[in-house]
Every structure is written in structure tokens, then in C-alpha cells.
Amino acid sequence: MTGTEYSLGHDDPEVRRLLLQGRLYAEHTDRALRLAGIAPGMRVLDVGCGPGDVSLAAARVVGPTGSVTGVDATPGILDVAERRAAEHDLPNVEFRSENIAELSADRPYDAVAGRLILMHLPDPATTVEHLAGLVRTGGVVTFQEFELTASRTAPPMPLIDRIGDLTRQSFRALGVSTEMGTSLHRVFRRAGLADPRMNLSGPLGAATAPELTEFVADLWRTVLPIAQRLGLDVDGLTDPDAIPERMRAEAGPDTVVVLPPLISAWSTVRGTSLRA
Numbered sequence: 510m511t512g513t514e515y516s517l518g519h520d521d522p523e524v525r526r527l528l529l530q531g532r533l534y535a536e537h538t539d540r541a542l543r544l545a546g547i548a549p550g551m552r553v554l555d556v557g558c559g560p561g562d563v564s565l566a567a568a569r570v571v572g573p574t575g576s577v578t579g580v581d582a583t584p585g586i587l588d589v590a591e592r593r594a595a596e597h598d599l600p601n602v603e604f605r606s607e608n609i610a611e612l613s614a615d616r617p618y619d620a621v622a623g624r625l626i627l628m629h630l631p632d633p634a635t636t637v638e639h640l641a642g643l644v645r646t647g648g649v650v651t652f653q654e655f656e657l658t659a660s661r662t663a664p665p666m667p668l669i670d671r672i673g674d675l676t677r678q679s680f681r682a683l684g685v686s687t688e689m690g691t692s693l694h695r696v697f698r699r700a701g702l703a704d705p706r707m708n709l710s711g712p713l714g715a716a717t718a719p720e721l722t723e724f725v726a727d728l729w730r731t732v733l734p735i736a737q738r739l740g741l742d743v744d745g746l747t748d749p750d751a752i753p754e755r756m757r758a759e760a761g762p763d764t765v766v767v768l769p770p771l772i773s774a775w776s777t778v779r780g781t782s783l784r785a
């Protein structure tokens with residue numbers, strides 16, 4: 510999901526998936542930003558901002574005396590982010606189309622944040638080291654990433670187990686990390702940052718709840734063509750629209766689905782190059 514895989518608008522299935530995901534994880538993201546020390550008046554950089562969930566959440570936290578810059582390599586997705594900032598009446602956030610690897614700053618930021626971005630990058634530690642160089646001494650570096658191996662249902666649901674397995678296999682084949690959450694500790698240290706503090710949080714609930722069945726169906730809509738291209742066995746799973754009904758049929762009244770938790774990590778920046 511880098512570069513140009515989005516077409517424009519809220520109606521694009523991948524954008525829709527990101528927006529539903531954003532709603533489900535909103536409170537977890539907001540709490541993670543506050544835990545990391547994002548506070549009123551700060552100047553924050555959100556890297557790989559996509560449709561802008563983290564940027565908008567950060568803009569609310571920093572308030573009118575602070576500002577947020579969201580950066581993404583996919584211009585189409587930034588149109589969605591800009592529309593949402595206007596809808597939510599948040600004039601203190603701006604979006605820029607740029608590659609993270611080439612980002613520079615005229616003056617240091619107070620914080621750099623990112624969600625579900627490092628999992629897609631080939632060398633996250635080098636990226637984090639580069640981004641930490643854009644933050645002032647005493648500022649904050651914080652990332653939130655999925656631990657895809659930690660999603661489950663209780664009791665087990667064969668349908669969800671299979672979709673989970675195929676999703677993890679597809680991600681790994683594409684070079685997308687399925688354990689980026691727990692890898693954050695290593696990534697921060699390799700980036701030259703202090704041992705990060707960490708937190709784990711995520712949505713869970715009845716396996717029949719509409720937003721959870723839709724989340725699984727949306728995820729499968731994205732992954733199915735990839736799994737097919739990879740030649741994985743998707744027999745009996747070629748209709749993502751049928752997933753919510755199949756989940757309702759398979760789940761008992763007390764079956765709980767645990768969506769992939771978000772693990773956040775944060776460190777305070779010690780002095781270096783750009784630093785004030």
C-alpha cells in the first residue's frame with residue numbers, strides 16, 4: 510500500500526477500508542498520542558498520513574496554538590485527508606505530497622508521529638533515524654503499528670483463522686511486517702533512540718458486531734486479489750461480500766473477535782544535527 514495504489518475519493522474500497530479502520534482505532538490512536546507526550550501548542554509531523562486519522566487526532570490534541578503537517582506519497586489520498594480536515598473544522602493541519610525518505614525541515618518539529626507506516630517500509634530503522642533528525646532535542650518520536658499475529662477469536666472461528674493466516678502469508682510475501690508492533694523496540698534502538706516506552710491497545714467485541722464483520726470483509730477485499738496473485742489456496746473464500754453473513758453463522762452469541770492490536774512506542778529525542 511505504497512505510492513499509487515489508491516484511486517480518489519471516499520468511495521474507493523481501499524480508502525473506505527482505511528476510514529472504517531480509522532473509526533475502530535480512533536480512541537486507541539488518540540490515547541497513544543497523549544501517552545507519547547503530544548500536547549497543546551506542539552508542531553507535529555505525521556508521516557504516511559493516508560486519509561489523515563493521526564493528523565486529525567494530533568490536530569485536536571495540539572489545539573489552535575499548535576499545528577500538524579501530514580505527509581504521504583499518494584496525492585489522491587491527500588485530497589481525502591484535506592476534505593476531512595475541512596469537514597472537522599481543523600485549520601491547524603496541512604497536508605503535503607512527499608516521500609518520507611526525502612523529507613527535510615526548515616526548523617525542527619516538536620514531534621514526529623506515524624501509524625501503520627513502518628510495517629510497509631524495507632528499512633524502518635533508517636527511516637526512523639532520518640525522521641528523528643527532524644525533531645528538536647527533547648521532542649518526541651512516536652509510532653503505532655499493528656501486531657497482526659495477535660488477532661484471534663475466542664473460541665476459535667475457522668473462517669477467521671483462515672482469513673488471518675492468508676492475510677499474514679500475503680503480507681509477508683509482499684515484505685510487509687506482521688509483527689511491526691513488537692519490532693518497534695528494536696527499530697527505535699537501531700535508530701539511535703532511547704529504549705522506547707510502549708503501550709498495547711485495540712478494539713474487540715462480539716464477532717457478530719456489524720463494524721467488526723465489515724472490518725474483516727473489507728480487509729479480505731484488499732487481501733484476496735493479492736492472495737490469488739500469490740497462488741494461495743483461497744478456495745471457498747472468493748466472495749468477500751459474504752464474509753459478514755458467514756461470520757454471523759459461525760459465531761456463537763458470546764464469541765469475541767480480537768482485532769489486531771495497535772502497539773505504540775515513544776521516545777524523547779536526545780540532541781543531534783538539525784536540533785535546536
Ligand SMILES: C[S@@+](CC[C@H](N)C(=O)[O-])C[C@H]1O[C@@H](n2cnc3c(N)ncnc32)[C@H](O)[C@@H]1O
Pocket residue numbers: 510511512527531556557558559560561562563580581582583586607608609610623624625626629
Ligand atoms: C496503511 S496506510 C496508513 C495510513 C495512516 N497512517 C493511517 O493510519 O490510517 C500507509 C500510508 O503510507 C503511505 N506511504 C507508504 N510509503 C510511503 C513513503 N515512502 N512516503 C510517504 N508515504 C508513504 C501510503 O501512501 C499510505 O497512505
